[in-house]
Amino acid sequence: MRKFKGLLFSVSVAAMLAVSQVPALAEETETTAQATEAVSEAEAATEAVSEAAEAAVADESGLTAQDRQALESYAEESIKTVTSMSDEEMGEILHPTSILSIPQESVVLSVESWQDAKEELGEFTAVKEHDITVTDDIISINSTCDFANGEGVVTTTLSRDTLGMESMSFSEQDSSLGKVMVEAALNTVMGIGIVFLTLLFLSFLIGQFKHISKLEEAFTKKSAPAPAAPEAAPAVSVPAASAAPAEEEVVDDGELIAVIAAAIAAAEGTTTDGFVVRSIRKSNRNKWQRA
Numbered sequence: 001m002r003k004f005k006g007l008l009f010s011v012s013v014a015a016m017l018a019v020s021q022v023p024a025l026a027e028e029t030e031t032t033a034q035a036t037e038a039v040s041e042a043e044a045a046t047e048a049v050s051e052a053a054e055a056a057v058a059d060e061s062g063l064t065a066q067d068r069q070a071l072e073s074y075a076e077e078s079i080k081t082v083t084s085m086s087d088e089e090m091g092e093i094l095h096p097t098s099i100l101s102i103p104q105e106s107v108v109l110s111v112e113s114w115q116d117a118k119e120e121l122g123e124f125t126a127v128k129e130h131d132i133t134v135t136d137d138i139i140s141i142n143s144t145c146d147f148a149n150g151e152g153v154v155t156t157t158l159s160r161d162t163l164g165m166e167s168m169s170f171s172e173q174d175s176s177l178g179k180v181m182v183e184a185a186l187n188t189v190m191g192i193g194i195v196f197l198t199l200l201f202l203s204f205l206i207g208q209f210k211h212i213s214k215l216e217e218a219f220t221k222k223s224a225p226a227p228a229a230p231e232a233a234p235a236v237s238v239p240a241a242s243a244a245p246a247e248e249e250v251v252d253d254g255e256l257i258a259v260i261a262a263a264i265a266a267a268e269g270t271t272t273d274g275f276v277v278r279s280i281r282k283s284n285r286n287k288w289q290r291a
Contacts, residue, residue, distance in 0.1 A: 062134060072130045075141040075156045078168060082110050083124035090115060110168035117170035122148025138166065144173065 093111050125146040133140045139158040151173035157166045261272045
């Protein structure tokens with residue numbers, strides 16, 4: 001019995017000691033949690049300060065990270081605004097019905113560029129990335145975008161002095177390698193076809209030279225004047241021979257008269273104007289008998 005009383009006393013003392021230690025443990029746990037939270041807050045503050053310092057550092061173009069983020073957001077919102085316009089809204093901008101609703105020139109140029117490229121690009125989907133270029137006068141933001149018919153590039157130009165938009169242009173992205181190869185093949189086939197057609201035409205033209213010479217000869221014959229009839233030579237009186245007259249045969253041939261007249265003129269050393277051949281009589285004697 002005494003053993004059980006001693007054991008019960010020992011357990012009671014241990015319980016009392018444990019209860020007395022509970023507040024100390026609770027205070028220690030709370031202190032540890034507060035220290036951990038303080039360390040986390042200090043780390044977060046340090047990270048925020050680092051991010052702010054990095055954002056405040058300008059790059060080679062003079063833009064900080066915050067500047068780039070603001071420009072990219074502006075370009076994206078401007079693209080969404082222009083591409084989401086209805087035909088009626090774009091028509092009102094291009095052809096305002098009131099003098100009080102005339103838009104800025106930059107807005108008009110942006111809408112005109114979108115209208116020209118809308119059919120090729122298709123509906124606007126999303127912006128993929130931005131490339132910002134800064135010069136002394138302008139800030140150019142080249143935004144690569146996804147459209148229904150493929151990729152496109154939207155160039156937003158801002159004035160560096162006023163930061164106002166000067167223009168916005170839409171264009172197709174540079175063609176892929178496959179598309180370039182297809183276009184090059186088509187151009188090559190077209191060039192070869194043109195060369196062959198030219199050679200065929202030249203061959204046909206050369207083959208027509210023989211006909212051209214015939215046509216030229218025929219045209220020359222047609223255009224040449226007909227030869228005039230020879231004029232009748234003047235008649236020349238020939239004295240009769242002393243021999244007995246024979247039967248006379250009169251030859252009436254204009255060409256023969258002309259030949260004989262020319263021969264007489266050549267023999268006499270004169271022209272046919274000095275005599276007239278009136279008749280030609282055939283002689284029965286040869287030149288040996290007359291001699």
